[in-house]
Amino acid sequence: MNFLRKGVNRVDKALFEIYQSPRLPKPYLIVGWQTRDVGKLSSKIIHFLNEKLEGQQIAEIKPSGFFPLGGAVFKDNLIQVPESKFCACQKNDLLIFQSKEPKYEWYNFLNGLLDFAQHYCHIKELYTISARPSLGAHTTPRRILTVYNQPEFQKMLQGYGLEDMTWEGPPAISSYLLWLAKRRDIPGISLWPEIPFYLAAGEDPAAIKLTLSFLDSRFNLGLDLGEIDSEISNQNEKIAQLREEDAEINEYINRLESGLSLNEEEQVKLAREVYEILEKRD
Amino acid sequence: MGIRLFKEPELEKPDLICGWPGIGNIGLIAVDTLKGGLVAEEFGEIEPWDFFYPKKVSIRDGLLESLEFPTNKFYYQQLRRKDLIFFLGEEQPTEGESVYATGEKAYQMANLVLDVAEKFGCQRVYTSGACVSPIHHTVKPRVISVVSSDKLTEEVTRYPNTILISEMGGREGEGVITGLNGLLLAVAKKRGLESICLMGEIPDWLSGSPFPYPKASKSVLEVFADILGIRVDFGFLDKMVAQIEEIVERLYEEFPLEIKERYDERKFVAQAKPGGITEEDAKWIKEHIDEFFKKRGEQGGQSSV
Numbered sequence: 001m002n003f004l005r006k007g008v009n010r011v012d013k014a015l016f017e018i019y020q021s022p023r024l025p026k027p028y029l030i031v032g033w034q035t036r037d038v039g040k041l042s043s044k045i046i047h048f049l050n051e052k053l054e055g056q057q058i059a060e061i062k063p064s065g066f067f068p069l070g071g072a073v074f075k076d077n078l079i080q081v082p083e084s085k086f087c088a089c090q091k092n093d094l095l096i097f098q099s100k101e102p103k104y105e106w107y108n109f110l111n112g113l114l115d116f117a118q119h120y121c122h123i124k125e126l127y128t129i130s131a132r133p134s135l136g137a138h139t140t141p142r143r144i145l146t147v148y149n150q151p152e153f154q155k156m157l158q159g160y161g162l163e164d165m166t167w168e169g170p171p172a173i174s175s176y177l178l179w180l181a182k183r184r185d186i187p188g189i190s191l192w193p194e195i196p197f198y199l200a201a202g203e204d205p206a207a208i209k210l211t212l213s214f215l216d217s218r219f220n221l222g223l224d225l226g227e228i229d230s231e232i233s234n235q236n237e238k239i240a241q242l243r244e245e246d247a248e249i250n251e252y253i254n255r256l257e258s259g260l261s262l263n264e265e266e267q268v269k270l271a272r273e274v275y276e277i278l279e280k281r282d
Numbered sequence: 283m284g285i286r287l288f289k290e291p292e293l294e295k296p297d298l299i300c301g302w303p304g305i306g307n308i309g310l311i312a313v314d315t316l317k318g319g320l321v322a323e324e325f326g327e328i329e330p331w332d333f334f335y336p337k338k339v340s341i342r343d344g345l346l347e348s349l350e351f352p353t354n355k356f357y358y359q360q361l362r363r364k365d366l367i368f369f370l371g372e373e374q375p376t377e378g379e380s381v382y383a384t385g386e387k388a389y390q391m392a393n394l395v396l397d398v399a400e401k402f403g404c405q406r407v408y409t410s411g412a413c414v415s416p417i418h419h420t421v422k423p424r425v426i427s428v429v430s431s432d433k434l435t436e437e438v439t440r441y442p443n444t445i446l447i448s449e450m451g452g453r454e455g456e457g458v459i460t461g462l463n464g465l466l467l468a469v470a471k472k473r474g475l476e477s478i479c480l481m482g483e484i485p486d487w488l489s490g491s492p493f494p495y496p497k498a499s500k501s502v503l504e505v506f507a508d509i510l511g512i513r514v515d516f517g518f519l520d521k522m523v524a525q526i527e528e529i530v531e532r533l534y535e536e537f538p539l540e541i542k543e544r545y546d547e548r549k550f551v552a553q554a555k556p557g558g559i560t561e562e563d564a565k566w567i568k569e570h571i572d573e574f575f576k577k578r579g580e581q582g583g584q585s586s587v
Contacts, residue, residue: 104377107331132587147587149346164344165587171339171349172586179339179349192587 011115020058022088022121027095028219029123033173035101039195039204041131045211046098052223055087055096066102066109092221095121101173110177118184126181126188128174134194137256142207145192149182160214198271202278205231242277249273285394287326291358296365298399298407302374302462306495308482309410309463312502317368319514322357328394330354333375333387356398363511369395374461388462392469406476410502411463413481414489418548419530423483423498425505430477441505480505487567496522
């Protein structure tokens with residue numbers, strides 16, 4: 001292992017490539033994962049924020065010890081490089097971290113992430129962004145389910161229209177990070193916007209907009225979300241057209257709208273048809 | 283990476299008895315039953331996060347209540363004849379896809395366990411596991427031993443129903459005890475501690491099955507009871523044995539007649555000799571077992587939060 005933590009209050013700089021010193025007074029940390037990125041929500045939001053708020057890459061966690069480096073992965077003809085980047089949005093006092101889930105050593109990776117954010121950037125709150133598939137229809141309003149690591153922080157964020165989650169099972173990396181932040185007394189929240197399952201393989205601009213609206217309101221970012229509105233209308237139109245053309249698909253969505261469920265075969269068919277129509281007509 | 287001791291009992295040259303999961307969970311069940319029967323008291327643990335991923339998160343009304351990791355706990359008990367330290371690991375640390383300990387983490391874990399044992403004056407270490415054997419499932423499993431020194435070979439042959447691994451034959455005197463049940467013994471020997479591995483026999487065709495093999499755990503436990511001069515209540519273990527026997531019998535009943543006949547020869551021939559069934563028979567049995575458990579249904583994958 002090439003990374004040895006040297007105590008809670010110190011940052012092991014050997015773990016990082018640091019390009020710039022952060023000039024962030026007391027930033028909020030936003031974390032998005034590119035692995036298991038349902039509806040590409042996390043990647044889209046991080047990209048949107050970095051683009052609109054002029055995020056500058058200030059550091060990265062070196063991949064060695066966390067990602068397999070026995071060769072290069074390629075996807076769609078392109079070489080993929082494992083990147084775990086910190087970007088600073090100075091005007092808005094945001095620190096944004098984006099990465100794939102490490103393959104190895106989650107504990108050291110996540111502690112490294114928090115070491116840098118806490119001791120080098122002095123963050124005050126943590127926000128993780130993931131999404132989860134829901135069995136609802138795309139025509140029903142989206143919800144953001146949430147998990148907090150401190151009751152005081154939960155109280156503080158009342159009034160944003162977030163919904164509390166209750167759940168038991170295998171933890172996602174966001175929950176692991178939230179737990180580690182709790183041990184460091186960093187208030188944190190995991191945002192889990194719901195995405196209709198048949199949009200999970202593609203994108204869900206409605207869920208993206210809802211999540212960005214929350215961040216906009218929480219951090220006073222002054223974001224213009226108009227371009228997402230047009231993506232939502234565009235997507236809704238395409239699905240409406242599909243419903244007109246395909247009575248079976250229409251019936252499936254009608255059932256979801258009435259709160260009824262579909263069997264596995266029907267779910268797969270709906271997801272495939274919707275994915276194809278959205279991909280094809282894009 | 284640390285050890286947390288909640289209590290520092292005064293122990294006199296305790297023996298360390300360890301159990302980790304493995305084939306048929308033979309060692310783990312034996313050691314856990316012994317620990318439970320002796321009402322051994324928990325006194326410490328190895329912090330899990332450097333070795334394991336969390337296995338469960340509990341979230342209630344929006345609050346993250348807990349994150350559970352596989353446990354790695356120390357227990358102790360003082361008997362009339364001997365003080366004991368138990369270590370039970372819920373999982374083996376691994377750096378790859380294997381379920382058995384591999385790599386640097388396994389070595390670190392072995393050393394941490396022995397650090398605690400030596401702190402309390404331990405001079406002898408026992409581990410327990412499975413020995414895959416060409417035996418019939420109706421035969422009482424023997425306990426196969428591997429030890430750290432010649433001096434101990436004499437001792438273990440005095441244990442009931444126990445033989446040295448060399449007496450099994452067919453291995454040209456060599457072999458590997460996979461995972462921490464083996465590695466710990468090697469590290470202990472390097473530190474100058476006596477080490478003994480007691481492995482319960484499991485029929486070869488059951489070694490890949492997803493259920494435990496408590497019949498072999500019972501054999502191991504009987505040996506521990508003899509070593510420690512104690513009486514053990516086998517009630518719970520006997521119930522477990524009966525339940526598993528039922529499943530095994532059902533599998534066996536589905537063997538084609540000719541395989542059954544060849545396999546049944548194992549009841550009468552020396553257990554050391556592989557045989558009774560051919561390679562083709564073994565292949566059929568393996569596929570049959572896989573099919574049997576597939577038919578009983580698999581739980582679908584679960585999402586994570």
